[in-house]
Amino acid sequence: MDNLSNIQWNKVAPCLVLLILDVVLEFSECTTQAEVNKHLQLGMDFLVRGQLSDALTHYHAAVEGDPNNYLTYFKRGTVYYALGKAKFALQDFSKVLELKPDFTSARMHRAEVYFKLAEYSKAKEEFLQVTYEDPYNEEAVAYYNQCDSWVSEARLAQAYIRGGDHRAAADTLSRLLEVSPWSAALRQLRADCYIALNDLFSAVSDIRAVNRLQQDHTDGYYRLATLLYQLAHVGDALKEVRECLKLDPEHKLCFPLYKKLKKVDKLLLQCEELSEGGQFSRCVESGRQVLKTEDTVTLVVFEAKRWICSCSVKDEQFTEALSACGSAIKLQREARVLADLADAYIGLEMLDDAIRTFKEALELDEGFQRAKDGLARAQRLQKQAEQRDYYKILGVKRSASKQEIVKAYRKAAQKWHPDSYQGDEKKVAEKKFIDIAAAKEVLTDPEKRAQFDSGVDPLDPESGRQPFQQNPFHHFQHGSPFQFKFHFN
Template sequence: MQKILTDYFRPLLVIYFSLDLTLKDVVASAELGVEKHLELGKQFLAQGQLNDALHHYDEAIRGDPLNYLSYFKRATVYLAIGRAKSALPDLNKVIQLKPDFKQAKMERGNILLKLGKLTDALDDFESLAAIGHPDGQSQLEVARPIVTFMEEARHLVENNNYDEAIPLLTDIIEKCPWSVEMRELRARCYEYTGDFHSAILDLRPTTKLVSDNTAAHLKISHLHYHLGEAEESLREIRECLRLDPDHQLCYPHYKKVKKLQKQLKGGEDLKNEQRFEEAIEKFQAALTTESSIYHYKLTSYVKICECYSKLNMFDETLEWCGKAIEMDQHNADALCARAEAYITQEMFEEAIHDYQTAKDSDHHPQKVDDGLNRAQKLLKQSQKRDYYKILGVKRTASKQEITKAYRKLAKEWHPDRHSGADKEKAEKKFVDIAAAKEVLTDPEKREKFDNGEDPLDPEEQHGPNPFNPFGAGQGFTFKFHFG
């Protein structure tokens, strides 16, 4: 029997002791006193410790839920920390408990005005103006015209008069900065006029003003995407999925942006590793994923153009650089890549033209100035002695190809194989062939020459000619053996 009684009362004892603990907490708070909580809240508010102030006002309201001052002071803290929507219920409660509290009604009217809730705001201002409150009358004069302005703005947007609507909406938002409807309307205007950044700035506050605002996060993500800002687009769409993991519109967009970003980044990494063929494949895949948005198309065209230029594939370079330049005629990267391709074909005037076009843009990288200077030097150099032409090799020729060409020409033009009038011509030709081999098989000298400087030109080197295969002022006799 004792066991049965114990088992019966045990749940009641648990409830009792739980209630006892709760009652102790209430008693402890009551012992501190509502007035003390209000005083501490005031002190913390004055010190800027808003969370602590909020805690004590919460306790004061818990201790005395009919004290209108506690609600008013908590509303003041909410306003100080930017939580106007949280302050509104407290102000409603204040006015319910003390209908003649003018300051609370003024604060509520101002919040309603900022939220764009003009009908309710006007009710508060009119009631204050009716009893001669000066601020109520002045705010009434501010709020009344906004009702008309809002109707006019809606009409302009509905009729696609976006340019006219924007300044009107700007005036309204200055008075109603928390109006979700007006910000969304202006964002729509900005979007249709191509000012996506301003549209984003208008939509971002609405993600805070409206709880679980997945539509705003999705729209902001789309705007970033159209601007070519894939990282920002991903960040925003993840916020949408955080609120609703199965969102029917956010999830497909997330998958597409993530895939595109992975392709572009993968292509860039491969390009930096000089794995140009693989990089081209990645960028072409990105074009398949997104073939209509300007930024991503242009980026892919430019990157493919640069890769083909590095591979010394002239026709392909011209094709892809041409696509990029058609989209952006002053694109420095595409123009520089095509200019480099022209240089490999010794089309120096065409290279100079591309570099000059790139330089005509307001902001261009240093490589444009460097490339233009180099192309101009190469053009001038080509009008003198061109070692590549002397050996009959391309500018992209390997050392092995250069050596092979030298041996063939040296054998053909060796002075020992010529006589009479031809011997003098052969001697000059042989000197040029030997000089070409000297420069193009020496990495340092070849680099100088490729940059438009002849390392064997005494005028450019500011000294005696460093190359003379026969010795200064000496005769020579060639012995050439064809073994």
């Protein structure tokens, strides 16, 4: 009996195992399809709300769950299309047509991708096939009829480039890019035209777009970094060259450029920080270090010389500032550098030159307040120069401290004290002594000194004050003030 049972079991067991496997597989398929349907529904929900990245995530999952379903590829392809990811959109639409060759919508979408990539011959073939499948598709017919004219435009752009007419070429390429914005080749050509026209900012914009269209493109990052460096956007150039090195740490062009950019960027940042911190001589030295590192890229050289100019003025090294500012202006005329140059002229008491230079700055930027204020100050100082200059009288710098001013006063007062002179020399000494006393009064009084520094003589009767108030010896109106000995405290 046992042997009979074993024989029967041996016959039944394989059938039972197959039955169980069928049930498991059927259940698994049902579960997988339910998950795929859920992902498709969620993808559609996000798509309707315009959340394309979230929609893409669920369509990825749907494709993985059902790799033979052409609709999942099509839906994912439309999201790629909406995101402007031409490469992946093409892959999905091609997969759809592999699974279902008569799916006209997928073919239409693929044709449009080719058109946006400026692959007009491929686009034309696809649009023609769409018209075979759907003769009343007016959009496909319209695109088909345009293809040849855009091919002609592309050839015209090439002809302009060969002829050296880069402006006409750039204009033609701009028209092409309006209908084919995903073409890296067209953008690269237009960038070349902009570079030839010395329109580097426009070239940077196009090369950025090329890098987005061609990801993992080291040459693109290198070229962008080089252009940004030529524009003296050193920090931005450094970011781009780092992107290049992420892809290839030993890139033969990016690595040496990185080392140079890193040094120049550090030095220029030091110039800014040292200037803001009042360490002007060190700022000048950092600017000179930039020039030792870079002496050919015009705008980087300009930035270094601009800092040397500005910090030399602030450090009251006016003669050195004249040279640095003039050298910077030869490279690029900027209102702020002209204002620095004008301040250097003021420091050297070359007031006519200062006024002329401030006016030049205002011609470049009529709203530049610093130049407006500087011009007014220079004009006041010019008027003041025709009168008494209290700093000259005491022989001190405009930056002299109160202690230095008092010391200079004592020395000058002792030298020109009227009691030490006789006859006509006494009259000269009296005049000088009065000026010396007036200089001390003004320059040791913070409020009066500030007025004088702004171009207004606080002791000038024409300033609106009473003459009695202006004369530092008004209490000696009836008789000589020099009938006694002075004590110089």
